[in-house]
Amino acid sequence: MRLKFFLLSLLTLVFTSLCITFLLAYFYQSERLAFIDDQVRETATAIVDSELSDLKTYDYQIANALISEELGPDRVGKFFIVRNSKDEILFQTDNVSLLDVAIPRSPQWVTIEQDGRLLRVLNLSLPKFPNRTLQVGAITDSNFIFWSTLTQRSVVLISLIVGIVLVMTWFLSAQLFSPVRDLEGFLHEASAMLESKKDIPEIPHRLLSPPIKYLRRRDEFKSLVEGISQLVGRVNMNNKFTKSWTFQMVHEIKTPLTLLNRELERLQEKYHWEASENHEVQRQLNRVSRTITNFLDWADLANAEKPQNLHVLKTQAVVREVCSSIQRAYPDRLNLDLQADFQVMCNPLHLEQVIENLTVNALRYTNGPVKVILKQNQFIVQDQGDGVPAEVIERLGTPFNRGPHRSGQEKGSGLGLAWVFSVATLYGWKFTLINDQGTRARIEFPALDEAD
Structure with missing residues (x-):
C-alpha cells in the first residue's frame, strides 16, 4: 500500500509539475510576445506620426534619416517596409534584405520563425496613402519567446529538485503509513490468537494515541482503530462468556x-x-x-498457558509402545516406518495421545492400510482413504469439527483433531493436515535446543 501511495504521489507530482511547466511556458511566451508587440506598436505609431508617412516618393537616405531622427536608439532590432497595392516594395531597411524572407501583407500581425530568429510584424495602412502598407517588425532570438534548449546547469538543478522531492515523498509516505503497518501487524497477531483459541491482545496504545500531536485529532484512521479496539473487546468478552457457559x-x-x-x-x-x-x-x-x-x-x-510435567522422551520408543497397543485392535493394518529417532521435551501423556489420536483416526475412517512414519523431527500418519473434507481442515482446532458420516465408519466426536491441534499449539509444534492420495497428518517438532 505504501508503494502504491508513493507511485500515486509521484504520478501526481509529475502531472502537476508538467501542468505548471506548461502554464509557466505559456505565460512566459504570452508575456514576452506582448512585450514585443508593445514595442512594435509604439514604433509603428511613431513612424505613422512622422514625416515618413507623408512622403510621396521614398529616397533611401531621406527615409533612413527620418527613422533615425524619430526613433533614435529604439530603431535597433527593428525593420521597416513600405509596399504599394501591387505588393511592390517602395522602401525597406537594409536588415530586411539580409533576412531573405517573404513577409505577407496580411493578417495584421504576422509571426515568422526562421533559423533561430523570430520576426514579429505589424501590417498598417498609411492614413494619407491607403493603397500603401507599412510593415513594422522586430527581430529577436527564438529563445526569447520559446524555451527550446536547456543548459547543463538547468538540467542539474531540475534533477536535484526532483531527487529531493522523491526522497521527501518516500519519507513522508513511510511516516504516514507507519500506523497502518502497526495495525497490519496487530491484525496478523489477532488472527493467530484466534486460530490458537486464545484471547486477542489489546490494541497497542500508540495506535490509539499517535505521538504526533496533529494526528490526535479525530480522523478516519483513528475512528477505524477505535472501532477495531471495541470489536476486540467484544470478541474477547463473547469468548469468555461462551467458555464459561460451555463449561x-x-x-x-x-x-x-x-x-x-x-x-x-x-x-x-x-x-x-x-x-x-x-x-x-x-x-x-x-x-x-x-x-x-x-x-x-x-x-x-x-486454556493452559504453559506445559507442565515435562520430560525428554525418545520418540521411537513412544511410537512403538503406542502402536503396539493399537495393532491389537486393528491387526494387519498398521505399517511402521521408523527411519530416525530423536528427542522431544513434553508431557509424556500428551505425546502418547497425539500419536494415538492421529493413528486411530486414520484407521477408523479408512479401510486400507495406514503407514506411520518417523523421520528427522517429523511424525507422519499416511492413509489411503478419501481425504478430509475441506471444511474440516479450514476449522482445524475447533471441537466437534468432523465431516459427514459415511456408511460403515465409526462415528467420532470430532475432539481428536482438536486435541492434537491444542497440544501442538501448546508446545509450538507444527501440525498440518494434507489430502494427497489419502490423508497425511504431520507433526513437525522443533529441535530440542529450540524447544528448550
Missing part, C-alpha cells in the same frame, strides 16, 4: 448422567434385568459421558 453446561450435564448410571445399576439389581436388556442404554450413556470428559480435558488443555 457450566457440560458440568450440568455430567452430573445427571452420573446419577442416571447409578439409577440404572440400582434398577438392574432391583428387577434382576438381563445385561442385554440395558446394554444399549448403558452404551449410549457411557458414550455421552466419555464425550463430556474428553471435552473437559480438551478445554483444560486449550
